[in-house]
Amino acid sequence: xxxxxxxxxxxxxxxxxxxxxxxxxxxxxxxxxxxxxxxxxxxxxxxxxxxxxxxxxxxxxxxxxxxxxxxxxxxxxxxxxxxxxxxxxxxxxxxxxxxxxxxxxxxxxxxxxxxxxxxxxxxxxxxxxxxxxxxxxxxxxxxxxxxxxxxxxxxxxxxxxxxxxxxxxxxxxxxxxxxxxxxxxxxxxxxxxxxxxxxxxxxxxxxxxxxxxxxxxxxxxxxxxxxxxxxxxxxxxxxxxxxxxxxxxxxxxxxxxxxxxxxxxxxxxxxxxxxxxxxxxxxxxxxxxxxxxxxxxxxxxxxxxxxxxxxxxxxxxxxxxxxxxxxxxxxxxxxxxxxx
Amino acid sequence: xxxxxxxxxxxxxxxxxxxxxxxxxxxxxxxxxxxxxxxxxxxxxxxxxxxxxxxxxxxxxxxxxxxxxxxxxxxxxxxxxxxxxxxxxxxxxxxxxxxxxxxxxxxxxxxxxxxxxxxxxxxxxxxxxxxxxxxxxxxxxxxxxxxxxxxxxxxxxxxxxxxxxxxxxxxxxxxxxxxxxxxxxxxxxxxxxxxxxxxxxxxxxxxxxxxxxxxxxxxxxxxxxxxxxxxxxxxxxxxxx
Numbered sequence: 001x002x003x004x005x006x007x008x009x010x011x012x013x014x015x016x017x018x019x020x021x022x023x024x025x026x027x028x029x030x031x032x033x034x035x036x037x038x039x040x041x042x043x044x045x046x047x048x049x050x051x052x053x054x055x056x057x058x059x060x061x062x063x064x065x066x067x068x069x070x071x072x073x074x075x076x077x078x079x080x081x082x083x084x085x086x087x088x089x090x091x092x093x094x095x096x097x098x099x100x101x102x103x104x105x106x107x108x109x110x111x112x113x114x115x116x117x118x119x120x121x122x123x124x125x126x127x128x129x130x131x132x133x134x135x136x137x138x139x140x141x142x143x144x145x146x147x148x149x150x151x152x153x154x155x156x157x158x159x160x161x162x163x164x165x166x167x168x169x170x171x172x173x174x175x176x177x178x179x180x181x182x183x184x185x186x187x188x189x190x191x192x193x194x195x196x197x198x199x200x201x202x203x204x205x206x207x208x209x210x211x212x213x214x215x216x217x218x219x220x221x222x223x224x225x226x227x228x229x230x231x232x233x234x235x236x237x238x239x240x241x242x243x244x245x246x247x248x249x250x251x252x253x254x255x256x257x258x259x260x261x262x263x264x265x266x267x268x269x270x271x272x273x274x275x276x277x278x279x280x281x282x283x284x285x286x287x288x289x290x291x292x293x294x295x296x297x298x299x300x301x302x303x304x305x306x307x308x309x310x311x312x313x314x315x316x317x318x319x320x321x322x323x324x325x326x327x328x329x330x331x332x333x334x335x336x337x338x339x340x
Numbered sequence: 341x342x343x344x345x346x347x348x349x350x351x352x353x354x355x356x357x358x359x360x361x362x363x364x365x366x367x368x369x370x371x372x373x374x375x376x377x378x379x380x381x382x383x384x385x386x387x388x389x390x391x392x393x394x395x396x397x398x399x400x401x402x403x404x405x406x407x408x409x410x411x412x413x414x415x416x417x418x419x420x421x422x423x424x425x426x427x428x429x430x431x432x433x434x435x436x437x438x439x440x441x442x443x444x445x446x447x448x449x450x451x452x453x454x455x456x457x458x459x460x461x462x463x464x465x466x467x468x469x470x471x472x473x474x475x476x477x478x479x480x481x482x483x484x485x486x487x488x489x490x491x492x493x494x495x496x497x498x499x500x501x502x503x504x505x506x507x508x509x510x511x512x513x514x515x516x517x518x519x520x521x522x523x524x525x526x527x528x529x530x531x532x533x534x535x536x537x538x539x540x541x542x543x544x545x546x547x548x549x550x551x552x553x554x555x556x557x558x559x560x561x562x563x564x565x566x567x568x569x570x571x572x573x574x575x576x577x578x579x580x581x
Contacts, residue, residue: 056484088487095485100478104577105500115486151576167486 001072002029003207004053004175009066009076011048011057011231018280022048022062024231030224032174035201035208037222037239039215039254043276045231046211050177053209054093055083070175089119092168096180098160102152108163109148112136116170135166139196158189162196169200176201177209182217194220215258219243224316227251230277230287233309237317247312247319247328249292252336270339286322294331298322344551349543354551358533364434365532368524369517371448372455377510380460381499384467389494391472399464406461415454415527422450434530451528455521459513463506470502477501504574508567515563519556 011023023045030036038046051057052064055075068075070091075083095101103111112132117123123131129148136144139162152160161181168176178197182190198221201208210221218225218239226236227248235248246252256270274291277283285303289295295302307320321328344354383403387396422428429450435443474480475498483497484490520534529535533552540548571578 054485056481084487084489086487087485093485095478095482097478101482103479103483103497103500105575107576114488118487153577164482167482 001069003032003071004030005067005069006053007067007069009049009052009068010064011045011052012063013061014063015280020279021231021282022279023052026228026231026233028226028233028236030175030207030209032207033205034223035210035221036224036226037218038209038211038226038228039213039218040228041213041276043279044228046228047179050093050179050209050211053177054087054091055080088115088173089171090173091175091177092171092173094161094164094168094176094178094181097184098157098164099184101164102160104152107149107151108155112148112163112167112170115167119171131170135170136163138200139163139166141166157185158192161185161193165196165200169204172204173206175207175209177211179211180213181210182214183212197221215254227254230282231279232287233320234288235319237312237314241314241317245314246332247317248321249294250288252332255340256336294323297327344554345547347548348545354547357536358551358555361531361533361536363436364530365518365520365525365534367437367444367448368451368455368521368530368532369514371452372521373510373514373517375452375456376460376463379456380463381467381506383460383464385471385495385499387464387468388471388475388498389491400468403461403464406457407465409458411454411458411523412527414457415524418450418454419527432528451524451530455524466506466509467499467502470505471498474498474501504571507570507574511563511567511570512560515560518559520552
């Protein structure tokens with residue numbers, strides 16, 4: 001059994017307009033020491049998945065079913081207080097916007113102390129402070145013993161994200177979830193933060209889930225990739241396999257939307273046509289079919305059946321697409337790959 | 341010593357009369373301010389913690405009544421009930437703090453509570469709204485992600501941010517009250533600055549009116565200044581150079 005196993009996870013929100021199926025039958029697993037990259041457009045259910053794993057969805061009246069098993073313990077059925085005790089200790093999270101994710105009225109040292117104290121109630125003030133300064137040093141904040149007494153607004157964006165990482169790692173969590181950790185940062189700082197996350201993972205040996213819409217980030221960090229569309233997994237597998245022979249037309253679209261610096265100048269990027277579907281009224285059949293350039297090859301099947309995840313023939317690589325393997329291989333070779 | 345001249349009516353100097361009445365007004369203002377802050381913020385936080393609960397709906401209904409009822413109504417009702425009908429605080433009269441602290445407090449409880457009731461309702465609503473608004477902030481999610489108990493999340497992280505506007509209003513309120521709680525002092529016949537102002541206006545005694553108005557303006561300006569200074573302690577992002 002893997003360290004974290006998510007099985008048939010469904011997260012729905014009941015709103016006045018109808019039921020929002022934010023996550024609809026998602027399954028994945030992460031081993032310790034491995035990094036899973038979850039990729040998808042805005043509204044594909046990436047962040048909701050991570051909040052559900054952390055048990056942070058409870059405040060938003062979400063309805064969660066399925067199983068989230070962390071080290072043998074099911075978190076969906078567990079008492080909220082049990083999940084609270086795991087939060088910050090065994091699983092920790094880094095958020096998208098470091099500018100708003102730290103409390104403006106407390107020093108960063110106080111905030112990290114608090115994160116340590118809550119799971120080490122017997123620790124003295126001095127012990128917590130020593131640990132805080134040590135963590136700030138490890139994430140690369142110069143003069144950590146002095147900077148611990150500074151307020152968040154006295155740090156730059158990249159430094160604040162380092163503080164967030166220090167806070168997340170202060171209790172040596174076994175699972176670290178990073179939700180778009182570099183989206184709000186400058187490009188040069190992005191690379192530093194990604195390096196930092198990778199180095200710390202190697203040092204701590206924790207399982208990491210990195211959520212992003214940036215395939216560059218995934219290529220940089222992830223061992224495995226899970227591509228999400230409209231709350232479902234459409235493709236998942238080892239990062240090498242997904243990048244070298246992507247199987248799903250949506251993955252092709254994502255890859256085609258990334259500007260490449262290492263190629264001849266292309267005419268233009270290939271965006272995915274249309275917009276993500278409403279999660280209240282999903283398209284029938286394959287949710288991607290209205291935007292899929294190849295949907296007509298399947299006749300009426302695209303809007304009648306929901307495609308199941310199937311093995312692609314490569315180890316651990318699965319895809320949810322009605323096209324048969326031969327057609328996909330031909331399409332990718334002839335129509336998609338030349339334009340990437 | 342500021343010179344506000346002599347009363348048209350009695351030809352006595354105005355300032356000594358005011359300084360003599362000031363302790364009454366300060367007693368009333370400070371007592372009422374403390375009560376309204378404590379009860380208002382307390383009820384507001386509890387309501388925010390249990391949003392939608394019976395306690396929340398009940399206290400917010402009371403708060404709405406409190407905001408809506410004028411003080412000359414609540415003051416007279418409370419006098420009729422607690423001072424006459426049930427005689428819990430009979431024969432109200434002001435006793436200086438220096439003379440007998442217990443009698444001082446006992447005689448002021450009714451005016452304090454009456455004056456506080458109105459405003460604690462305002463504070464409760466303000467605290468509740470402010471806390472709930474802050475609870476949607478990203479740093480609250482961070483606090484929850486640390487594994488903090490919900491109570492600590494609300495009080496240490498949510499309320500802490502909601503406190504700044506409350507302190508602003510509190511400072512201005514105290515300044516306003518120190519200039520004389522005209523209606524309350526009149527209703528409870530407390531010999532304070534507010535009652536003095538009412539007399540002065542009735543008698544068209546201009547020097548008295550001038551003195552009270554200047555004093556009220558002085559307190560409001562000082563309260564404003566104190567609030568601005570207090571911001572530095574409350575919000576680390578505020579620095580004056």
